[in-house]
Amino acid sequence: MRHQRSSRQRIFMDLVLLVGIVSISAILLARIWMQSLESVSAPVSTPVVNPANVDATPMIIAAPVQAPMIAPDFRLSMLDGGSFSLAQHRGQPVIVNFWASWCAPCRAEMPELVRIYELYREHGLIVVGVNVTTQDSVDNVRRFVEEFRVTYPVVLDETGAVSSDMYGVIGLPTSFFVNVDGNIQRTVMGEMTSEALNAYVREIVPENLE
Numbered sequence: 001m002r003h004q005r006s007s008r009q010r011i012f013m014d015l016v017l018l019v020g021i022v023s024i025s026a027i028l029l030a031r032i033w034m035q036s037l038e039s040v041s042a043p044v045s046t047p048v049v050n051p052a053n054v055d056a057t058p059m060i061i062a063a064p065v066q067a068p069m070i071a072p073d074f075r076l077s078m079l080d081g082g083s084f085s086l087a088q089h090r091g092q093p094v095i096v097n098f099w100a101s102w103c104a105p106c107r108a109e110m111p112e113l114v115r116i117y118e119l120y121r122e123h124g125l126i127v128v129g130v131n132v133t134t135q136d137s138v139d140n141v142r143r144f145v146e147e148f149r150v151t152y153p154v155v156l157d158e159t160g161a162v163s164s165d166m167y168g169v170i171g172l173p174t175s176f177f178v179n180v181d182g183n184i185q186r187t188v189m190g191e192m193t194s195e196a197l198n199a200y201v202r203e204i205v206p207e208n209l210e
Helices: 002-041 104-123 138-148 161-166 194-204
Strands: 061-064 075-077 083-085 094-099 126-131 154-156 174-178 184-189
Touching: 075 154, 094 104, 094 194, 104 126, 104 138, 104 194, 138 154, 174 194, 184 194
Parallel strands: 094 126, 126 154
Antiparallel strands: 061 184, 075 083, 094 174, 174 184
8 A cells, every 4th residue: 555655646746747847848938939029020220211310320221233223213403493303414423312401420421422522523423412301491401501512413302202202212311323324223321431432433433434
């Protein structure tokens, strides 16, 4: 009888131990599974065209376009009067730069854009600054242009049709480098350094013009 009782006790203890191990394993697996779900569903931090992001650290994405893609044509009113049409500059290298006066990275890179324009304008380079006026004001644009002594054309996207609908801009600044064939050679989202800007411009300016 004692032998049978001790055997039953051992079996009972073994079952308790087994249940404990299974329970702990289940808890650990559930915790790992929940962590994996959180990592998959966590939102990706993306710069958004919003004044609230003025002080945010700029995210820089510079991607060459693999397949030829014609830059969408647009016609917008210029800050100083008249209008600007991208199609009129087919055959010239063009930088289409989307910006706003409240955008800190835009302010940081603006002197470099002015510098590169002055350096290559005799070789046909066109820089056009497309202000996202839906989130800006014309008065602020004028003050900005005067402050940085912008010498290239500045146009006003007052409806967002060009920045949002045609070019799909989701962060500022965003620049499109268009070659002499009218194709987008490279897109850059974020503030460009002097070295990067020099390299990207050389991709669209024909070698015989440098």
